[in-house]
Amino acid sequence: EAQVTQNPRYLITVTGKKLTVTCSQNMNHEYMSWYRQDPGLGLRQIYYSMNVEVTDKGDVPEGYKVSRKEKRNFPLILESPSPNQTSLYFCASSILSNSPLHFGNGTRLTVT
Amino acid sequence: GQQLNQSPQSMFIQEGEDVSMNCTSSSIFNTWLWYKQDPGEGPVLLIALYKAGELTSNGRLTAQFGITRKDSFLNISASIPSDVGIYFCGIQGAQKLVFGQGTRLTINP
Numbered sequence: 001e002a003q004v005t006q007n008p009r010y011l012i013t014v015t016g017k018k019l020t021v022t023c024s025q026n027m028n029h030e031y032m033s034w035y036r037q038d039p040g041l042g043l044r045q046i047y048y049s050m051n052v053e054v055t056d057k058g059d060v061p062e063g064y065k066v067s068r069k070e071k072r073n074f075p076l077i078l079e080s081p082s083p084n085q086t087s088l089y090f091c092a093s094s095i096l097s098n099s100p101l102h103f104g105n106g107t108r109l110t111v112t
Numbered sequence: 113g114q115q116l117n118q119s120p121q122s123m124f125i126q127e128g129e130d131v132s133m134n135c136t137s138s139s140i141f142n143t144w145l146w147y148k149q150d151p152g153e154g155p156v157l158l159i160a161l162y163k164a165g166e167l168t169s170n171g172r173l174t175a176q177f178g179i180t181r182k183d184s185f186l187n188i189s190a191s192i193p194s195d196v197g198i199y200f201c202g203i204q205g206a207q208k209l210v211f212g213q214g215t216r217l218t219i220n221p
Contacts, residue, residue: 004154033208042118042200042213043155050207058208090154097207100145103154 002027006091006104013081014112021076021107023091031097032074033058034066036087037106043090049074050097081111118201118212125191126220133215134185135201143204144177144184149214150197158199159186191219 004025013019025032033048035058045058049068063085065077074093078085088108092101118135125131135144143162147155159170161177161184168175174187188195196219201212 035211040121040213043211045208045210048208056207092154092209098143098204100157100160100204101155101209103156105152105154 002102004091004093004102004104006089006107008107009105010108012110012112015082016080019078019081019109021078021089021091021109023074023076023104024072025074025091025093025102026072027093027095027102028071029093029095029102030071031095031099032068032091032093033101034064034074034076035090035092036060037090038087046076046089048097081109083111085109086111116201116203116210116212118215120215121213122216122218124218124220127191127193129191131188131191131195131217132185133199133201134183135212136183137203138182140181141203141205142181144175145202145204145209146173146175146184146186147200147202147211148197149200155200188217191217193219193221195219 007022030051034046035043037043044060046064047066049055091104094101146158149155159175164181165179166177172189198214198216200214202209
């Protein structure tokens with residue numbers, strides 16, 4: 001089944017403790033992206049990747065890092081999480097950057 | 113960055129009613145997308161629009177790409193309980209998809 005898989009689905013952590021949210025797609029998509037969803041703000045792009053080893057900042061990149069060493073994986077890294085990064089995170093992929101996105105089921109992160 | 117204004121932010125309707133929501137942008141775009149997010153899941157693509165003036169249907173859903181290329185609307189006819197969720201419009205740029213703030217639809221049986 002074609003899908004975007006995120007792990008974990010739920011995560012509670014403390015300020016400053018490094019964490020990684022994994023994302024994997026099995027559709028051989030070139031383009032991958034991370035979004036965060038907050039009430040009243042919709043979905044805002046954090047980082048995106050046009051292809052392997054090519055990543056760039058989205059609209060809200062502060063406090064996040066990403067890597068794209070392989071085509072199928074696009075992990076989101078929070079080196080020192082803070083409470084304002086408490087949010088619902090979505091990974092998405094598409095065939096090309098201008099194609100409709102396929103989303104994962106989300107990771108709900110709480111930073112205390 | 114690009115900004116989309118989606119309205120209304122929330123709707124409370126009776127089962128069987130029709131629903132209408134819309135999005136406007138400050139710039140011209142060549143692709144408008146409509147997504148639905150069910151509770152606890154990621155957004156799923158409902159309809160993609162690629163041509164100004166285009167009217168596209170998907171079952172009880174109908175969406176139109178405005179002739180000015182700065183707006184789009186989504187209609188749902190004869191709503192049913194499974195239509196509950198958050199609906200997002202999106203505009204496809206060269207490198208990213210920008211979303212509206214979402215319309216939360218609640219249906220009273």
